[in-house]
Amino acid sequence: MFLRRSITAVAAATALCAVTAPAAQAAGSSSRAISGPPASAATEKKLPAGLYGKADPKYDGVWRQSMALLALDAAGAVPARKAVDWLAGQQCDDGSFTAYRADTGTTCDEKKTPGDTNATAAAVQALSAVGGQDAPVRKALAWLRSVQNKDGGWGYNPGSPSDANSVSVVVGALAAAGEQPEKAVKGGKSPYDALASLQLGCDAGKAKRGAFAYQPGKDGELAANDDATAAAVLAGAGSGMQAEKPSGRSAEAKPLECGKGDAGDGKPLGRDEAAGAGAAYLASVLEKNGHHLLAVTPGAEGEPDYGNTADAVIALAAGGHRAEARESLNWLAAKLDSWDKSEGDPAAVAGVMLAVHATGGDAATLKGTKLLDRLVATGPEPARMPDEKQATGAEKDEDDGAVLRWSLLGAGLAAGVGAGFLISARRKRQGQ
Template identity: 70%
Template sequence: MFVRRSFAVIAAASALCAVTAPAASPAAAAGAGAGARASTASAGKLPDGLYGKADPKYDGVWRQSVALLAQDAAGAKPAAKAVEWLAEQQCDDGSFTAYRADPGAGCDAKKTPADTNATALAVQALSAVGGRSATVRESLAWLGSVQNKDGGWGYNPGSPTDANSVSVVMGAYSAAGREPERIRKGGASPYDALETLQLGCDAEASGRGAYAYQPGKKGELAANDDATAAATLAGFGSGLLVGDGGRNGAADGESRKSRPVEPLKCGDGDGKQPGGRTEAAEAGAAYLASVLKKGGGHLRAVTPGAEGGPDYANTADAVIALAAGGHRAEAEKSLDWLAGELGKWDKSRNDPAAIGGVMLAVHATGGDAAKLGGVGLLKRLNATGPQPARVPEENGGGDEDGQEGSSSVATWSLVGAGLAAGAGVGFLLSGRRKRQGL
């Protein structure tokens, strides 16, 4: 769920069909934000504070949010202009769109519709880095105002509820210290919305516990790995930035223990749904663990043109979800797979959302988010945008080729590679988004 948006959902969001107060004070706007606005407004030039070199039209806010969360997970302090750029993307009503080329101009709902997913992930990022309580508060108020009657959210205000949007918004409330259960519309909570999208005992055994993105035309539910990772994470009460070792809020000793997965218990002819949020999240985790095991440690892609191949980003998502529930053994097996296969994933070299997603997976399992194996993930991420104000002493371990080293020559070579690659990369998988199982 958390590392890119699929083509199907981009198209759906653009069509507004079924298938996440000002941000800065006048003083802040006159400071770091002024430079960001000036560079943004320049034709053909990306903002100085933005991470990633590809066209940000469809994923600017998303990838920036992932980058800031990943830097925080690695113990780095994000650059002030990077945080300012994200905060200035907020519209006057508290919402965020996918990307605003000119933050100084008002938001145009017809050209750039409000995006619940971008809003929710921006809340998670700004909550993590701190200092933006007013921005966070206004965005949460806006999210509450566009909640659907079933307790959930769609990709855009007014669109039907989908599991991914519900989940990332729940993560926003959790990250800001708010209990999603208390965010209700007509008595319905986000958990109620997710419950209607989970496959129960009346489904085929292989799909039990999974979540559908949305119901089909006849109300049928089809297991969706992306939606399941998202909903499972939300069910465990977490946003993307999972506490050390999983089990958010658990003591260190407890958090480092691996808990066995618990599949949904069904009897003959039993059509029950999971009873309560804990059992629902555990059932989702059991489904993910089963699919990962069958896949040899990874999920498989369903994106047009990549069907059947490894889905690196969704595998990282599943790692985060499993780790959030304390299922370290299963999470670490898939993280090991990612470590061994990272060199085959081109987006892991210069796409901030992809790199950040892996960093968050490492962090969720209790590892050093700055690196995975011999790969310096923090170095790769930092090379795609402004250098953090502060970085850990080791600064991420190995270089972009998995070899130990930290020379400035290697860093600048990576920047050049990022520019070249970014120019030819489309938006289809550039920023993590929701998939409809199409």
């Protein structure tokens, strides 16, 4: 969710995602749901029947499918089998996933299309949510552990420097699979150690304290990145993109306190303190901008960033800061139709659905907008919609009994009719 949006923005300018994606994200991003150029009629005909979205899936097929399945599950719908099978079928033999495999009958080429930690982690979250996919989930987690960096984090591709967004989506995968992210240790470092190294502390300006950088700059400097901060806050909550529905009272997002020997002394904050400080920074930025985040990509600077705002809602809600999250969700509800991707882009629609779910609402709708219907319109019809009643065991037994009774009755009638024909035929023969 927090990194994929930048990939297709640079896809037209490069054929090597592994190099450009981190650079694009470090500079900022404007729309997670960008999914390549509009699909031509020829492209649409070639798209798999189980895939959500009509645009070219080259750069985001696995990501948007994962988002769609997560949102369907959050709304109480049961995805179509072919939709789940399509995602599981994208897995490479080593357990990884790439952005998209047009031909799953060929072996993945690690040199041309190296494993994608973001796509792999997103797929793990989705397959864990829908259930019945233990084998591919285990293989994917094993691959993710094998490419973990010595600082405890992950980069976009194996061997690339750790970044806040990649670390977050992998933490979400571990959590979704029922594992404890803090126990995923490499070189004595956990994912939270990697995130702590990216957080701005008391040596930063007051307005930036608590924020997270995407990656360090050339000289090791850290620049606050709103999307990376949302990602780190979600990871700090130990949650994936499908955050659990909230319980209890909303917690206040408290800013980083300096002058007490914490980050001011160069000592990283603990997981909870780091997430709380990040949430406070995020909440302050949202309030300053009128409860939404702003785009920073070239040509879109200063415009509303709908996708990142949805990310922020999920992160704040997962951290227990529901009051701040709902303010931004209300903004999304009011401005949703101004977003050109809110109709036909499955990742965009799914992101908003997951934001609604995280704040305790019905993921199928937002202030009268039927989000689930919009998502379903982009792909295969779910096996069951949330409003379709699933028969209980007793009801099934009753139905089976009714079928049996009608079958017996039908058999009796048929037997009676048959006997009538036999009697009639016998009489005719006797009368001859």
